[in-house]
Amino acid sequence: MRASLVAHLAERLPAHLVPDLIEVVGHFPLTPNGKLDRAAFDAPVPRASVGLADDLAGLFAEVLSVDAVAPDDDFFALGGTSLTATALASRIRVELALEASVATVFDAPTPAELANALSATDAADATDAVDTAGAVNAVGVAEATAPASPVPVSPADSAGGRT
DSSP states (O other): OHHHHHHHHHHHSOGGGSOSOOOOOSOOOBOTTSSBOGGGSOOOOOHHHHHHHHHHHHHHHHHHTOSOOOTTOOTTTTTOOHHHHHHHHHHHHHHHOOOOOHHHHHHSOSHHHHHHHHHHHHHHHHHHHHHHHTSOOTTSOOOOOOOSSOOOSSHHHHTTSOO
8 A cells, every 4th residue: 555655646746755654543643722743643764764774683683693683672682792782883884884882782772773873863964064064054944154244235335334
């Protein structure tokens, strides 16, 4: 059903308007005012995070020398230690080209949680890179900068009437 809906939308909408994720819900929670209660919904898991969680589960299994790891399996419950967490962070940096620290592994000990944390960090780094360039802020609006000198408002201002 979801695939056919995405195909239907892709035929009729520009690519940037086709949703990445379609979630089927049983009912729409409402606020006391009768409006959609957006806070009642779980945050959607980006499609990239799902693939990343699978990749991380594979790295968990390799580092811990276990056969398989599910997305919700806890690294430390499977026998992980601070030393193996260091090895995991290193493998993530080398094999997935993502910046992962041991603290991140402790804070997000399952492949799914770690994928979300790394995706959020990666997105924040991309936003910071754009922000430091001074072109776009976090919401995609050009930042306003004050001019070096007063800008004349009228011809009289440019003639030296105001400063």
